[in-house]
Amino acid sequence: MAKENTGNSRTVQASWLTLAGFMSLSVGIITAAILSRFMTKSEYGTYRQVIYIYSTLLIIFSLGLPKAYSYFLARIPRDEGLDMVKKISMLFIGMAAVFSAVLLFGADTIAGLLGNPLLAENLRYFAVTPILLMPVMGVENVLTVYKMSRVVAVYATVSRLFMIICTVLPVVMIKADATHAVIGFVVSSVITCISGYILIRLPFRNTVQRKTKTGLKEIIRFSKPVFTTTVYGFVISSTSLFFVGRYFGAEEFAMFANGYKELPFAGMIISAATAVLLPEFSKMQKTGAMNREFISLWKSVVYKSLSVICPLSLFCCVFAKDIICTIYGTEYSDASVLFQIITMINLTYVMPYNTIMLALDRGKELARAYMLAAALIVGLNIMSVSLSFHSIALIAVIHTSCILLCRAMLMAVISRSLNTTVAKLVPWKKSIRILTASAAACLIAVFTRYLLGNMHGIAGLTTGFCIFIMTYCFIAGMAKIDYKEIFRPIISRIGIYKNNISDAGYA
Template structure:
């Protein structure tokens, strides 16, 4: 595996990370503003609208978005153009069904979630799938053809429009939930127009050639993805559903803001997954042996954990101040939920889907999620009946997710013909974790001794102290960030000749 290839992958991941950071920033800004200009009940209702959309999207997309990365990496650009056209038509048809479902079933969904005020916003939101689903593959298309920098531009522009369209009706006109939802739909129309344009940039001056890929083959690939997505939907939405139905809309708002995996960790994992799926697909088609997969896997694990671990530990230590800074003092109780879910980030340092789907083992991925889905639904139901508690539901969700990740780790080790000891760079992971914990503990002590109480001051000073301590600790422990992220640094500061 050449150094140039590794550099290209790292740069692609960098642009994806920038795109994800833009999306994360907009999400945090929107949440921070809406939490302050809406009542808890209104914000909870808006969160439920997005919750319904994101969960039903898994059902109506049928696992097809991953087909872009898998198949475009295996065909010529001429055939790739035909593949994109076929998938766009499929998504438009699925989006039409999705929109009609939201229109007709808004009232039953509202009753099911225990919030009568939810029906009207859902009907207003019904146009969003028609605008967003046809461009679901734009990011994957650009990644496959090495144009990840356009992904960053696309995400930044579309999210800026989202801020303007969602915030203005709420802040300026006091339009509440309905205004925010209508603004979201308007911003979706901008995303649709830009996304359709970008989808075909890689195919400029390329004649369309009919691909041998049929719709039947697309669905044959997507069905395991769809199945695992459905089980993942149950895993991700089960806790929110039981909180909404049995604990109320205000507790749902707390849970929605608090029980949220570290967004920056998701940003890193998303970037790694976006780059690795087409890469693993190419390697699988070329007949690469398991040692090559393991080598690439370990390199990606070290890079992702070197970013995720320090951030996860810091957020766990300073959770109350971070939550209050973002959402206000009314959401302080959510800090405990945030600490619980942060534990997942210590295990979710590698996306398992790319290697499993590239090796044609989508069913194994789906089986692990099925077992986890059954477990979490049963435990959540028992919890709300026996001892309804937000923290208990958070602990159940975290434990079940960790169980799923362990099963996927075992499956990956077996497929790559290695052991758990050989699959992960355990020693390096432990070093990064200990260095992070030591730096964050010292930063927390420093802040406590100064007597600071202002949330922004505590977070800022704590982060600065943590960084000043972590850098020398990581160097002494042998963590070489310059070597890990050399391609990124060379992009930021190119060599002068």
Template sequence: MIVDVVTTKSPKNRTVLTFLLALANLMSFSVGIITAAILSRYMDVVEYGTYRQVIFIYTTLLVVFSMGLPKCYSYFLARAPIEYGADIVKLLNKLFFALSALFSIFLYLGADFISDIMGNELLVDNLRYFAITPMLLMPVMGVESILVVYGYGAMVLLYVFAGRLMMIVCTVMSVVVFDGGVTGAICGFVVSSAFSSIAGLWLSYWPFKRVTSYKSNIRIGDIMSYSFPVMMQGIYGFFIGASSLFFVSRYFGVEEFALFSNGYKELPFLSMVIGATSGVIFPEFSRMSGNGDDKRNFVALWRTVWYKSSTIIYPLSVFCLIFAGDIMAFIYGENYRSAAFLFIIVSVIGIVRVVAYSPIMLSLGLGREFANTHLVAAIMILALDVLCVNFFPNI
């Protein structure tokens, strides 16, 4: 393996990069909220629930089909000189193109099967319209990580802003202006994904445009060896994230699914803060691990990140617990005020999950242990969901 020669970022640069990445995550999350808020008002509950099911199916299966490869960008690029970066990106992109093709074929051919499992006939045609999306978005899943590794935080912000704005325009206009319903929303999502794909592929090689590139000695075997535990965690994470949504869709119907998918969402700022800090400290931990830094340096950086994150997350978590009903009604309309109890339940997570532990575990080669924690959680959640639908049938 290539040994890292990249200079470690200063704390000031890390803070600026984290702030820019947090803004990008805020934009990304805000677009999801804005789109959901508009579609909830212009589509009936069944159509909106179908749209949410399509997105749910994509995001959950994406964890499996991506095979943990998105984490490889930060890990391998942070350890290698920039002259080898373009070759590493090219290798990872080839793997993503192959996996995305398999994903798209699965969605198209398996639409009937998935529709039967989810108990919604409207999914068949809409999944087939959506099937091209993995081939558009998966090859650019690593673009933000690439730009973060080389300190292009402003470029990440611009890319996310343009992509999410295009998503709002295409998805919402298809429903509001052209009255396309759920199929129009899906087609609008696909069109916006095409724009994101073109821009993302170009930006993936932006950091290397003035660099003389060389072929790295990293092979597919090295990548798969690292990504396999991450892939297993992704599979377990698939069950963790999809289990409750599946049981609600299967046993309570599409209308209850719409209520559940709107209410049971993490705090608006939680993923923003955690995602930003993880995106910055993961390559930093990877550099430190490659350079053989003392473990006390890892702990010191971890504590700093935890303290700064908690000062933001804790007060806002309490606010959301108190005003959950008003927040749901303001975002989605009065029809979804009853989802407040779900929002209260998920808001408690913010008090516990302040900093993601994946960056430090994966950078230290503890991928197997990282995966095992998710295996235990997946087994517990599946078991509890089965008990709930049989003995306490209420979402």
């Protein structure tokens, strides 16, 4: 019974985190949709380059420390938690100061590397952002460890709404250029910073605190392989965008940035699962759990993730043009090809690779797999540019192929670590049923929409999605894909809330 409750708790916690991720996803889409329409491609491309530079350099300067919150807080008593948070936060503050200095004093150099002189001034405006955001990067991890994911969802909702208001309003009402969008982003970061500082201490509010025995050396020792992996991850995530920005210009960068994006809901689901599972795997590893327990939990996560990610990924691939045009406008229609290419990555994005490898102390193998992928991406991109293959689609194919290879290597390492085979880590029968049902529903949706007439844009997308969902639900039921079982913990928790409200006399 206890085991079931634990599973339910994990699912419910992950669901709250998924909601938080959905809010982040919505903000990204809404902001991009509005800015794409009000700004020229050159100005919008410049704004996206600022965000690209921040997000990629953040990978390096964060040192892998956000995961340290989840790893260490799950292993120590709550009364030592605040001291641990303070230690990790001090490391963040130090790295944030260096990061801000790089943006402030290196703005001209970075702008020169990307061949966009408009970048320099915007980067200097943006330079204060790391000092504001990095010290509160671990808020969601800390709250998740202590089963406060509902607070994470509220925090994400409020902070993202302020981000939309602060970023979009100056562009719409004052001047449609990159500088006003950047300044708005900085203002929203101030609000996020203040609320983050309050919430990161929330789990320890009624606890008498004492010093933790875990020192900075142990934190850095954990973070070292994570940081190494992070550096290679930085190369992987930034190389393709760098080559597009450097050799294709700001307008093509805007096209690539809008089109070649992993489906946000896929990352949202896995990020939520990872946030819940890292402390769980960490506890299991410390208590000497058997391999079969790791494998059982792994397969459960894979199946639940796949049941949501696979149908939506295939739908987005088939209706890519309608999605891109609806969000960004018809002038970005060519970006739909890039969107379809990256769908291949989403179909493998159903497993928390990094999480279990860190929990199993396989950080070095994780770093090596990332290193190989990074080297291949850099080498192949240099080759494509040198041979004058002027195609951002080729850049996308190279990136996708290298990521798929990296994930195949990670699966091999995990299977060896658990003394099993890759085949036994994947729930094949269930996966094939989901994939088949998704493909069939997509085909029926395309054919039905064709019979209904030539519809495009939001009308065609809405019609196609409704037909797809109805068809998929019917086929999934026939194939015995039990979504009631998958979402039962969430439904049960909602029922508990309703009963509590009723008992309190509010029903």
